[in-house]
Amino acid sequence: MRKLARHAARIVTVLLLGGLLGATLVRLAPGFGVDEQELDSRLNHESIQALRQSRARDGGLAEYYVHYLNQLVHGDLGTSRTLQQPVRQLLAERFPETMKSVGLGLALGWTLGLALAIAPVMSRSCSVDLLTSLVAGVLLCIPAAVLALLFVMAHAPGRLVLGLIVFPKVFRYARNLLEHSASLPHVLTARAKGLGGFRVLLWHILPVTAPQLLALAGVSVSLAFAAAIPVEVVCDLPGIGQLAWKAALGRDLELLVNLTMIVTMVTLLANSAADLIRNPLRASEV
Amino acid sequence: MKWARIAAVGFLVLVSTACLLAQFIAPGSYAHQFRDVPDAAPSRQHPLGTDDIGRDRLSRLLYGTRVSLLLAPAAALLSSLLAALIGGTAGFVGGWVERWVMAATDLFLSLPWLFLLITVRALLPLNVSPFTSVAITFALLGCLGWAAAARVICADARTLCSSDFVLQARASGNGGVRLLCRHLLPNLKPVLYAQFWISIPVFILTEANLGILGLGVSEPLPSWGSLLRELESFTAFSAQPWQFVPLILLVVVVSCFHLALQKQELSA
Numbered sequence: 001m002r003k004l005a006r007h008a009a010r011i012v013t014v015l016l017l018g019g020l021l022g023a024t025l026v027r028l029a030p031g032f033g034v035d036e037q038e039l040d041s042r043l044n045h046e047s048i049q050a051l052r053q054s055r056a057r058d059g060g061l062a063e064y065y066v067h068y069l070n071q072l073v074h075g076d077l078g079t080s081r082t083l084q085q086p087v088r089q090l091l092a093e094r095f096p097e098t099m100k101s102v103g104l105g106l107a108l109g110w111t112l113g114l115a116l117a118i119a120p121v122m123s124r125s126c127s128v129d130l131l132t133s134l135v136a137g138v139l140l141c142i143p144a145a146v147l148a149l150l151f152v153m154a155h156a157p158g159r160l161v162l163g164l165i166v167f168p169k170v171f172r173y174a175r176n177l178l179e180h181s182a183s184l185p186h187v188l189t190a191r192a193k194g195l196g197g198f199r200v201l202l203w204h205i206l207p208v209t210a211p212q213l214l215a216l217a218g219v220s221v222s223l224a225f226a227a228a229i230p231v232e233v234v235c236d237l238p239g240i241g242q243l244a245w246k247a248a249l250g251r252d253l254e255l256l257v258n259l260t261m262i263v264t265m266v267t268l269l270a271n272s273a274a275d276l277i278r279n280p281l282r283a284s285e286v
Numbered sequence: 287m288k289w290a291r292i293a294a295v296g297f298l299v300l301v302s303t304a305c306l307l308a309q310f311i312a313p314g315s316y317a318h319q320f321r322d323v324p325d326a327a328p329s330r331q332h333p334l335g336t337d338d339i340g341r342d343r344l345s346r347l348l349y350g351t352r353v354s355l356l357l358a359p360a361a362a363l364l365s366s367l368l369a370a371l372i373g374g375t376a377g378f379v380g381g382w383v384e385r386w387v388m389a390a391t392d393l394f395l396s397l398p399w400l401f402l403l404i405t406v407r408a409l410l411p412l413n414v415s416p417f418t419s420v421a422i423t424f425a426l427l428g429c430l431g432w433a434a435a436a437r438v439i440c441a442d443a444r445t446l447c448s449s450d451f452v453l454q455a456r457a458s459g460n461g462g463v464r465l466l467c468r469h470l471l472p473n474l475k476p477v478l479y480a481q482f483w484i485s486i487p488v489f490i491l492t493e494a495n496l497g498i499l500g501l502g503v504s505e506p507l508p509s510w511g512s513l514l515r516e517l518e519s520f521t522a523f524s525a526q527p528w529q530f531v532p533l534i535l536l537v538v539v540v541s542c543f544h545l546a547l548q549k550q551e552l553s554a
Contacts, residue, residue, distance in 0.1 A: 014396050141540035143491045145498035146533060149517050226400035230495050234518075244401060245499055248408040256408055260401040268396055 003279065007272040014268055018261055019072065020065055077258045082250030087258050090243060095262070098239030101232070102224045105162020109220065112163065113170025121178045121205070122197050132175075136168040145230035158235025165227040166220050173216050177209040184208065211278045218274030222267040294545035301539060305352035312345035317506040327526070334528050337516060341506075347532055350508030354490055355539070357424040362485035364428030366435060366478055373436035374474060377443025378466060388440060394433040403430055403492070407501050416507035423502050427489045435481040442477045446470055483547035487540045494536065510536050 071078065077087035116136070120129035139147075148161045181187065187204045195204075225241075232241035240259055247255040304311060313332060314320070320332070320340040328335045334343035376387035403426060410422055446452055447470070455469050490510065496502035497511010498518075505512060513532040 014393050017393055018397060137541060137544065138537060140544070141487070141491075141537045142533075143494040143498065143514065143536075145495045146514055146517065149498075149514075153517075222398055226398050229400050229404065230499060233499055244404060245501075248404040248499075248501055251408050253405070253408060256401075256405045260397065260405050263398045263401050264396055267398060271396075 003276060007276065011265065011268045011272065015261060015265060016069075018264055019069065019257075024065075078254045080247070080252055080255040082247065082252040082255070087255055090255070091240065091258075091262065094238055094240045094243050097237060098225075098228050098232070098241060101159045101162055101228060101237060101239060102221070104159050105166055105224050105227075106220060108160060108163025109166025109170055109224070110217070112167045114174055116167075117171050117174035117178055118201065120175065121182050122201060132171065136171040139164055140168040140172070143230070144227040145234050148231045148234035152235055158231060158237055161231045161235070162224050162227055165231075166224055169223060170216065170220060174209070174213060177212055178205060181205045181208045214274045214278040218267075218271035221270035225263050225267060290545055294542035298539065298542050298546065301351060301535070302355055305348055305355055308345070308348035308352055312342070312348045314342045314345050316346045316349040316508050317341065318345070325526075328528055334531055335526065338519065343528065343531070346508040346513060347535065350510055350513045350532070351535065351539075353420060353503060353507065353509045354493060357420060358427075358486050358489040358493065359482075361424040361428035361431070361489045362482050364425070365431040365485055365489075366482040368429070368432035369435035369439050369481060370474070370478055372432060373439030374443050374466075374470070376436075377440040378447060378470060380444065380447065384440065384444070388437070391433050391436050391440075395437070399430070400492070400495070403427070403496070404499075404501055406430065407496070414504065416504045419502070419504040420507060420509070423493060423496060424489070427492060431485055431489065435485070438481065439474060439477055442474060443470060446473050480547065483543065487543040487547075490536070490540060490543075 075088065077091070079086050080090060083090065113136075116132040120132055144161065144165050147164055148158060151158050151161050182205055187200060190200050190204050228239060228241035229244055230241070231237070232239045233245045236242070240263070244256060244259045246252075247259065318341065320326075320336055320342065322340070323332070323336050324340040325338050326332055326336040326340075332342050332344065334347060336342055337346070372387060372391070376384040406426055407422070410426075414422065452465065452469055455465055460468065493502055493509060494511045494514055497509055497513075498515050500515075502511040503509040510532060514536070516529055517533065
């Protein structure tokens with residue numbers, strides 16, 4: 001219970017500080033407080049002054065942040081300047097799309113990564129090791145956006161790209177961990193006693209590596225979300241990655257900051273969940 | 287795998303030299319438009335052909351590689367120095383300073399990297415001169431990429447601070463700056479070196495991603511990002527396989543960095 005509270009406190013602290021950082025960015029960005037309407041030549045001096053005064057109501061940074069937090073508490077994430085739509089509505093429309101892509105990408109990446117990491121450890125064959133390492137190595141060197149482009153050219157489903165981005169990282173880390181665990185004395189003893197390969201893997205190798213793999217699972221969520229930006233842009237998937245890109249091109253900082261905060265919250269939740277599951281596993285190991 | 291490492295370093299030296307000598311090797315300037323031959327196939331005059339507005343692809347590849355290969359290490363140096371300063375100070379001073387700095391580092395690491403990067407990039411003007419855009423892109427990479435390295439350096443500095451030889455140095459009257467310069471920094475060098483090498487391919491790939499998204503280096507100055515952006519126009523009908531040369535070079539160069547840094551990682 002204490003750990004749960006500590007994780008919750010950490011998430012709230014990060015979000016509060018992240019919110020402050022975001023509000024600072026928005027407040028200090030060049031062009032803050034300037035309204036496009038001011039360029040309307042039909043407006044007289046008094047109307048322009050009135051517009052400026054209405055924008056100046058946000059006051060200093062502290063006042064602006066309090067106002068921002070107050071809005072946030074009431075579930076109002078503001079309005080996107082470029083898309084002229086409430087941020088909340090945009091998120092409701094696009095978040096499920098990204099979650100679908102990220103979920104599929106993580107499932108594919110982990111299945112491929114773990115399977116190909118287990119293969120050389122179990123087969124103890126140099127050629128399998130070399131081949132899997134080569135595939136993972138090449139994928140590690142291709143930018144996510146280029147992979148997405150290649151998928152578009154091949155008319156393949158763009159969502160799968162996230163899996164190929166997660167895969168090499170999972171593979172590399174898992175292979176090193178499994179290789180190390182497979183050479184531990186208790187595994188060698190188990191093999192010497194005649195236990196089958198599958199049983200050795202399931203009962204003696206995987207339990208040792210589980211805590212580290214869980215930590216990697218938390219990190220891979222953040223990785224998949226980051227890769228969602230170029231993939232959704234190139235493959236034209238209407239998710240929050242594409243929304244973030246549109247916001248960046250339109251310099252819509254309010255929308256960008258809210259998006260960053262939401263993704264931060266999701267990745268923090270994933271990391272905390274991985275941590276909470278990992279700790280009992282570690283304790284049982286000791 | 288020693289031969290592979292030697293080959294990787296050799297290839298990187300070769301590519302770097304070719305890029306540095308771009309003005310002598312390239313058939314023309316990266317911005318020069320041969321208006322008579324747009325979308326030309328490879329020829330003696332244009333070994334990699336020309337793009338849709340007649341710019342020589344080989345020249346753009348050489349100059350673009352120069353931008354990425356010179357500035358990614360510069361950004362890596364900046365982030366390694368920041369990491370050394372922040373992580374090293376936290377590890378050396380210890381106590382509440384270390385706790386607070388590491389908490390701040392953890393908070394920074396919690397923010398998704400690419401989202402943070404494009405948010406900060408969007409804060410800065412987008413319609414700037416090509417040279418300013420290069421400086422902004424790589425300076426941002428350097429300034430935002432320190433957190434993970436700072437954690438490693440802090441942990442290492444902490445271990446060093448409690449090691450026997452540092453305790454002995456303290457006991458013999460060495461303190462503060464002398465202890466830092468004579469005993470800690472030389473021992474932190476391998477970790478710093480490894481962090482520097484690890485950052486280079488990461489920054490090269492990030493710049494490529496930003497370039498494809500139109501948030502990296504501005505035209506007409508080429509970089510790997512803007513060169514790879516041309517692949518968007520690739521279709522089976524146009525069938526210009528030489529458009530893939532920048533991608534192949536990028537993959538080979540990043541692989542070479544990975545191969546070369548394995549040894550640095552081990553020694554760290």
